[in-house]
Amino acid sequence: MGHATRRTVLKGLAGVGAATAVSGFPFVNRLALGQQPIKLGVVIPQTGPMALESQEMLAATQIAVEDVNAEGGVMGRKIELVVRDSEFKPEVAKRKATELVEVEKAAFLVGAIVGFEGIAMAEVGCKNDVIVSFFGQNFLTVKGKMCKYQFGNNLTPYQTAAAAARFVDAQKLGKKWHMLANNYSWPQMFERAYSLVAKQVGAEWTGVTWAPLGTRDFLPFLPKVAAAKADVVFITTWAADQVACAKQVQEFGLARQAHVIHSITELTFAEAAGKGVYENFYSGMPWYWHLKDKYPAAKKYYDRHYALRKRAPSGYTASTYSTVRVLLDTAREVKSLDTDKVTRALEGRKFQYLKGPEEIRACDHVNIQEVYLCKGKSAAAMKDAWDFYDIVQAVGGDVVAESCEGEGFDPKKPLSQQI
Amino acid sequence: MNGCILILVALGLSIVFGLMGIINFAHGIFYMLGAYAGWLTVHLTGSFWLALLVAPVTVGALGVLVERGVLTRIYGTKNAGFAGVLVTYGLAIMIPDLVRMTFGRPGKPFAVPAELSASLFKLGPTDVNAYRVFIVGVTAVLLPLLWLLLNKTNLGLVIRAGTSDNGMVQLLGINVARTWTATYALGAALAAFAGVITAPLVAVAPEMGGLILIECFIVTVVGGMGSFLGAVVGGLLIGEALALTGMLYDVLADVVIYLAMGAVLLLRPRGLFGQEGMSEE
Numbered sequence: 001m002g003h004a005t006r007r008t009v010l011k012g013l014a015g016v017g018a019a020t021a022v023s024g025f026p027f028v029n030r031l032a033l034g035q036q037p038i039k040l041g042v043v044i045p046q047t048g049p050m051a052l053e054s055q056e057m058l059a060a061t062q063i064a065v066e067d068v069n070a071e072g073g074v075m076g077r078k079i080e081l082v083v084r085d086s087e088f089k090p091e092v093a094k095r096k097a098t099e100l101v102e103v104e105k106a107a108f109l110v111g112a113i114v115g116f117e118g119i120a121m122a123e124v125g126c127k128n129d130v131i132v133s134f135f136g137q138n139f140l141t142v143k144g145k146m147c148k149y150q151f152g153n154n155l156t157p158y159q160t161a162a163a164a165a166r167f168v169d170a171q172k173l174g175k176k177w178h179m180l181a182n183n184y185s186w187p188q189m190f191e192r193a194y195s196l197v198a199k200q201v202g203a204e205w206t207g208v209t210w211a212p213l214g215t216r217d218f219l220p221f222l223p224k225v226a227a228a229k230a231d232v233v234f235i236t237t238w239a240a241d242q243v244a245c246a247k248q249v250q251e252f253g254l255a256r257q258a259h260v261i262h263s264i265t266e267l268t269f270a271e272a273a274g275k276g277v278y279e280n281f282y283s284g285m286p287w288y289w290h291l292k293d294k295y296p297a298a299k300k301y302y303d304r305h306y307a308l309r310k311r312a313p314s315g316y317t318a319s320t321y322s323t324v325r326v327l328l329d330t331a332r333e334v335k336s337l338d339t340d341k342v343t344r345a346l347e348g349r350k351f352q353y354l355k356g357p358e359e360i361r362a363c364d365h366v367n368i369q370e371v372y373l374c375k376g377k378s379a380a381a382m383k384d385a386w387d388f389y390d391i392v393q394a395v396g397g398d399v400v401a402e403s404c405e406g407e408g409f410d411p412k413k414p415l416s417q418q419i
Numbered sequence: 420m421n422g423c424i425l426i427l428v429a430l431g432l433s434i435v436f437g438l439m440g441i442i443n444f445a446h447g448i449f450y451m452l453g454a455y456a457g458w459l460t461v462h463l464t465g466s467f468w469l470a471l472l473v474a475p476v477t478v479g480a481l482g483v484l485v486e487r488g489v490l491t492r493i494y495g496t497k498n499a500g501f502a503g504v505l506v507t508y509g510l511a512i513m514i515p516d517l518v519r520m521t522f523g524r525p526g527k528p529f530a531v532p533a534e535l536s537a538s539l540f541k542l543g544p545t546d547v548n549a550y551r552v553f554i555v556g557v558t559a560v561l562l563p564l565l566w567l568l569l570n571k572t573n574l575g576l577v578i579r580a581g582t583s584d585n586g587m588v589q590l591l592g593i594n595v596a597r598t599w600t601a602t603y604a605l606g607a608a609l610a611a612f613a614g615v616i617t618a619p620l621v622a623v624a625p626e627m628g629g630l631i632l633i634e635c636f637i638v639t640v641v642g643g644m645g646s647f648l649g650a651v652v653g654g655l656l657i658g659e660a661l662a663l664t665g666m667l668y669d670v671l672a673d674v675v676i677y678l679a680m681g682a683v684l685l686l687r688p689r690g691l692f693g694q695e696g697m698s699e700e
Contacts, residue, residue: 007496030561049626051519119585183673211665212673214630216621217421219551219670240630243526243622251531251548253538272526272622 037080038073038337040065040324041106043096043121044135048088049239050113053268053316057135058083059308060317061110063301063323074332082106082153086117090393093118101128107337108327112136115186122150129339131346133327135320137264139189141364143408148416149343151360153323153367154316155286155300157186157200161193162400163285163371164234167393169201173259174231176204180221180245181236183210190263191401206230215241218248226257236263243273246281255280261373270376270388278376280387285372287318287355290391293325298354312386315372326360340416347414356394362414363404370396420551420620422658423558427613428631429638430565430650431606437582437645438602441501445485445507446610447628447637448514452478453611454618454627455518458527467532467619476607482607485510486600494599511632517624522541522625530617554616561612562651569647578602582645583694637680643693652691 014366042061044054049294065079073079082104084096093112101124109125112118113136122140125132126147137160138152155163168174177198181187189206198205206228211221225233233254237245242265254260265283289312292299301321326349331337334345347362358369374389382388404411410418432446453474460470489510525570530536531550538546569575577598582590589595614627621627634657642653657676662670683690 047516049624051516052523183670194679210669210672215672216424216617217662219420219545220662221669223666224669226544240526240622240627243624244620247620251546251550255544268526272624273530274528274530277528364503 018217022314037078038075039082039100039104039106040328041097041100041104041109041111042081043086043093043100043109043111043117043122045113045117046083046085050088053113053266053314056309056314056317057111057113057320059305060313060320061324063304063308064321064328067325068328068332070333074328074337077337079328086111088114089351090116090120093117095125096364097121097124097132098128101125101130103145106130107331108133108342110135110323110327115139118152122146125149128414131327131342133323135316135323137186138366139186141366141407143418146365146419148419149329149339151323151346151365153326153358153360153369154319155264155369155371156366156401157189158193158402159189159366159369159371159400160284161234161236162197162402163354163395164261164263164282164373165194165197165201165203166395166400167282167284167373168232168259168261169197169203170393170395175202176229177234178204178206178225178228178230178232178258179208179234180225181208181210181234182213182215182238182241184213186238187236190234194234211237211241211245213241214245218245219252220258222249222252222254226252227253230258232259232261234261234263235321238264239269239270242269243277246273246277249281250277250279266316267312267327267386267388271386275382275388276377276379279378281376283374283376283389285315285374285389286369287315288372288374288389288391289313289386290389291372295354297352301354317331318354322351322358325353326351326358343416344414347416356396361398361401361404363411363418364407365410365415366401368396368398368401370394371400371406420554421661422655422657423554424522424617424631425471425495425634425638425658426558426562426651426654427633428610429642429654430647431438431609432632432635433639433642433645433650434569434582434602434647435606436639438578438585439490439503439599440585441490441507442500442502443507443606444504444515444632445510446606447630447632448511449478449482449607449610449628450617450631451479451515451518451625451628453614454529454623455522455527455614456611457615457618458529458623461529462527470615471612475612478611478614479604479608482602482604485607486603490603511629515628518625529623550619557616565609566647574598574601599638633669634676638674639690640680641683641690643690645694646690646692649690649692 046054065081069078084100086093097109109121109130110131112121112134118134121132126149131149135153137154138156140146141156152211179194195205209221209224235245260281262281262283270278292302330345331342334341346360350359356370358367361368372391373393375392376389422620428450429507432443435443456474456477457470460473461467489506493499493635535550535553537549539549542549577593637656638653642649660679664675
């Protein structure tokens with residue numbers, strides 16, 4: 001072996017230098033990135049009226065991330081949750097989402113329980129080319145109001161209403177329908193869906209009785225509802241309004257005259273109302289914990305959530321779990337954090353986690369899934385503190401989702417090719 | 420029912436403003452705390468009737484603590500009125516979060532007592548429940564008692580005199596500080612009583628105080644700040660306006676109380692029964 005001259009050493013060093021410069025230090029990079037976790041940005045109202053729902057959803061997010069990390073993370077990197085409090089204010093949600101993207105370099109954004117938080121987060125995600133996926137109802141699925149990076153695994157208002165309406169039709173509960181609802185934009189979306197499905201199934205739509213948001217006394221509104229002489233009364237209220245409304249509908253005796261259906265509910269509302277208040281009311285939910293007896297994954301999720309929170313998980317927590325899982329599982333599958341690549345892979349993706357099969361419809365990013373119509377139990381029939389309902393029927397599929405044409409999209413093209 | 424609840428909550432708000440000149444943003448939390456104290460009493464003892472007593476007494480005592488511990492620090496300071504708004508607003512934000520942290524889930528089950536759950540009679544298509552008659556009845560009993568307290572007792576005399584001219588009452592050597600504490604506690608207890616009697620019909624939740632506060636401010640503006648009769652008439656007017664629009668033209672139910680307030684402010688800025696100059700002080 002000859003002596004290395006100064007010239008050969010320099011040549012060798014130059015060669016190594018050129019090779020590493022071209023390759024971008026692949027070995028060093030891989031090593032460094034492998035140690036660096038991928039940040040998942042979460043914006044959620046940790047303080048304010050939704051603080052406790054937020055804790056439940058954070059528990060679901062944590063379980064989903066633990067599951068993904070247990071399966072090797074994404075591209076060999078662990079997922080790290082970076083959580084910010086939206087304080088239930090749109091301007092704060094926007095500021096925190098921006099901070100997560102610009103300062104924390106979060107790969108994806110998830111969160112938002114209510115509409116105004118979702119709009120604020122979507123603005124940040126769309127502007128910065130970051131995927132945003134909502135925990136709350138997915139209500140932005142209209143052309144002109146969404147960008148290609150927006151997703152939401154929870155139900156849309158249309159799906160929720162259409163599922164309840166199809167359930168009424170399937171169960172032959174009656175052909176004359178009315179709605180009692182709070183008067184703001186979210187329930188107004190239900191009015192459109194109910195009246196459209198009523199036409200499709202030949203039911204008579206008698207209109208809506210509107211009560212202001214924050215109504216304490218629903219009694220003055222109930223005679224108008226009764227005067228409609230409907231076979232079915234859909235109630236579209238949320239949180240404290242729904243609890244007060246449920247109590248007073250029972251007091252008024254409306255359930256003796258018509259079938260009462262809460263378009264959507266959460267387990268916490270029945271808890272707040274008290275045992276037996278939701279008796280004989282039907283309610284729609286994206287998931288109900290009785291599904292643990294049908295799906296082993298749901299049982300596993302139930303046990304872990306219960307261990308963390310000492311209570312049965314609600315429907316929204318299950319949607320939160322699948323929101324996080326499908327996003328991270330897709331990134332792992334395509335071995336990339338590139339926004340466009342992950343977006344394309346999410347479009348049309350089929351998956352199954354805690355309930356029946358789900359699919360992200362490519363043309364509008366709506367999650368085609370089952371909605372569970374449940375019947376409220378009497379206090380005597382409840383087997384434990386959370387046993388408020390029995391599942392009566394799972395209603396799902398394309399039939400309860402608004403068509404892509406109806407939302408202004410081309411059904412033949414993925415959304416990412418339309419916007 | 421709504422009118423009765425509004426009267427009870429707005430009375431405290433109005434008297435506190437009339438005497439102390441404080442726009443009490445914390446007043447709604449006493450209503451909410453009354454509902455929670457009632458729930459806790461029923462939860463521990465099973466007695467709704469005991470809750471009717473425990474809730475106003477405990478929340479009234481809390482009112483004493485708030486007045487003595489917090490508000491006394493701003494009396495006599497520069498911009499005391501503005502400081503009062505800031506301090507009570509701070510309490511209105513902080514205390515609901517403390518309740519969330521203490522009581523957990525947003526909402527506590529609170530049923531109508533079994534002995535009052537039956538329907539008494541029908542009013543048109545509406546079943547009138549015994550519990551609603553109880554709310555109206557208890558308010559009808561309480562209001563004359565309060566009127567007697569304010570008009571026929573020494574405490575009432577000082578409160579009324581203080582509402583008219585607080586400075587003069589102090590010059591006469593009357594212990595105004597004690598009267599202020601008693602007034603604040605009375606307002607808190609009234610709100611708590613309203614909270615506990617409303618609880619069986621609504622959701623007992625930390626944010627319930629914020630919702631009613633807005634309506635009660637409107638009641639006091641319509642009735643006249645600091646006026647007993649104003650709070651009663653204002654409460655009935657606003658309560659009935661809400662109920663009638665709900666029955667007759669529901670889409671207006673959102674705005675009717677603001678329209679009523681606007682009309683009163685335009686036609687009679689001091690409110691229906693308010694003293695001239697009171698709201699400008």
